[in-house]
Amino acid sequence: MIHGGDIYRNEVELDFSINVNPLGMPEKVRQALLQAVSDCTKYPDPEAEQLTDSMRQALGVKETSIVFGNGASELFQAVVHAIRPGKTLIPVPSFYGYEYAARCTNGEICYYTMKKENGYSLDERFFEELEKGMDLVFLANPNNPTGCLINADMLERILTYCREKRICVVLDECFIEFCEEDRSMFSRLSDFPNLILVRAFTKIFSIPGVRIGYLLSENEKLVKEIRRHLPEWNLSTFAQAAGCACTSEWEFVNLTKTFLKEERQFLSKGLQKKGLTVFPGTANFLLVQTDIPLYEELLKRKILIRNCSNFRGLEQGCYRIAVKTREENCKLLEKIGEIMG
Numbered sequence: 001m002i003h004g005g006d007i008y009r010n011e012v013e014l015d016f017s018i019n020v021n022p023l024g025m026p027e028k029v030r031q032a033l034l035q036a037v038s039d040c041t042k043y044p045d046p047e048a049e050q051l052t053d054s055m056r057q058a059l060g061v062k063e064t065s066i067v068f069g070n071g072a073s074e075l076f077q078a079v080v081h082a083i084r085p086g087k088t089l090i091p092v093p094s095f096y097g098y099e100y101a102a103r104c105t106n107g108e109i110c111y112y113t114m115k116k117e118n119g120y121s122l123d124e125r126f127f128e129e130l131e132k133g134m135d136l137v138f139l140a141n142p143n144n145p146t147g148c149l150i151n152a153d154m155l156e157r158i159l160t161y162c163r164e165k166r167i168c169v170v171l172d173e174c175f176i177e178f179c180e181e182d183r184s185m186f187s188r189l190s191d192f193p194n195l196i197l198v199r200a201f202t203k204i205f206s207i208p209g210v211r212i213g214y215l216l217s218e219n220e221k222l223v224k225e226i227r228r229h230l231p232e233w234n235l236s237t238f239a240q241a242a243g244c245a246c247t248s249e250w251e252f253v254n255l256t257k258t259f260l261k262e263e264r265q266f267l268s269k270g271l272q273k274k275g276l277t278v279f280p281g282t283a284n285f286l287l288v289q290t291d292i293p294l295y296e297e298l299l300k301r302k303i304l305i306r307n308c309s310n311f312r313g314l315e316q317g318c319y320r321i322a323v324k325t326r327e328e329n330c331k332l333l334e335k336i337g338e339i340m341g
Contacts, residue, residue: 006304013302014328019144019175019285021206022324023259026252029205029245036241044237051235051243055214058247064220065189067227068243070234072174072200072213076101076138079196079215081229082222083168085135091122092313093145095172098138099312110134113313119279120146120313122154130161137162140172142179145308145320147281149183159185163194168222170196174213175283177204177253178260186216193219196226201246203284204253212239260284264323270333271321274340285322294319297339303332 006017048068056063069075080088080101088102091112102109112129114120120143130137139158142149150158162169169192176184176199189195200213212235217223235243268278268286277289287308288294294317295307306320323329 010299010304011302012299012304014324014331015304016322016324016328016332017304017306017320018208019283019320019322020203020208021178021256021284022263022322022328023206023252023256025206026245026249028249029207029242032241032245033210033238036237039237039241042237044233044235044240046233048235048240048243051240051247054244054247058250059186059216061216064223065216065218066214067223067230068212068214068235069230070213070236070239071202071211072172072198073097073101074230074234075198075213075215075226076170077104078226078229079168079170080104080107080136082225083136085168087132087134088136088138089129089134090138091126091143093120093143093308093311094138094140094313095144096311098170098172102136102138107135111312116315119148121148122150122158126158127161130158130165130167134165134167137167137169138172139169140174141183141185142175142281142283144172144175144283145285145306145311145314145318146279146287147175147283147285148279149179149181149282152183155185159188159192159195163192166194168194168196170198172198174198174200174203178256178284179282180257180261181282189216189218193217196222201243204256205242205246205249207242207246210239210242211236212243260323263326263329266326267321267323267329267333270329271336274333274336276336285320287318287320289315289318291317292339294336294339298332298335301335301338303335 085107087108089110197216202208279287308318
């Protein structure tokens with residue numbers, strides 16, 4: 001599997017392989033989904049007018065700056081089709097969805113391997129790759145599966161360089177709302193017409209089955225072209241209803257940050273005490289490494305984690321573990337304790 005969440009082919013009681021909010025779905029979002037059932041006899045609004053207006057008011061952006069998609073993955077593909085890059089640069093290890101999207105056209109895909117000794121972070125070598133005629137760059141902040149934030153000064157320099165060289169940058173911020181620090185580049189969109197921010201309601205509001213993401217850019221010409229590469233009615237009635245409800249749930253987001261900070265520290269310390277190497281992260285998951293076949297052993301105990309052996313740039317024995325509730329985290333630690341002997 002190239003993604004987590006394969007509960008359909010495994011017997012699973014606890015799923016630590018997907019990175020959704022451990023607090024679950026907000027009640028207002030749940031109610032909006034239930035109420036949307038009665039509207040399923042009608043086609044969804046192809047313009048998603050109500051959702052667009054709700055998001056425009058919530059973020060204070062222009063209608064022409066927002067594009068909604070059936071999850072972030074659909075938007076990545078639409079960006080690639082709109083730009084049709086000759087060369088795309090992807091730092092690894094990172095989310096496979098970037099590579100999957102980049103393969104939609106005949107352009108060349110280049111990989112920049114981040115080093116373990118540098119904490120899987122970008123360094124000066126990255127600019128050497130950018131100089132090789134890139135048209136499109138995918139970046140994640142924080143990164144998946146490492147959970148690392150890009151150094152603020154480094155990100156500023158990369159965006160500035162790419163602006164000068166007319167390189168488009170897709171900055172994936174799908175996990176930014178889990179971070180305590182306000183490190184989003186949202187407020188800098190007007191400074192970088194080459195920047196496309198991509199986010200999703202999926203992770204922070206725990207609705208992966210609804211499929212709804214959005215992108216933001218001040219480059220209206222590019223936004224219009226991206227929108228042209230999306231199918232009609234790409235947002236279901238459920239997605240639009242849930243999205244509208246999500247736009248008023250910012251107090252829930254703040255509550256999540258506080259909750260997650262404590263649970264991430266608890267889980268990280270617990271995993272280290274069990275003998276696992278835990279990489280520092282800022283999101284709602286942790287990257288760990290061990291010589292024990294942890295994926296297989298936990299699956300025997302009906303617990304699913306993400307085996308990261310198929311991530312480019314990662315060594316064997318790396319696993320991604322979601323941060324969940326205290327009760328669930330304790331159950332995981334108990335089972336890992338049994339495995340480690």
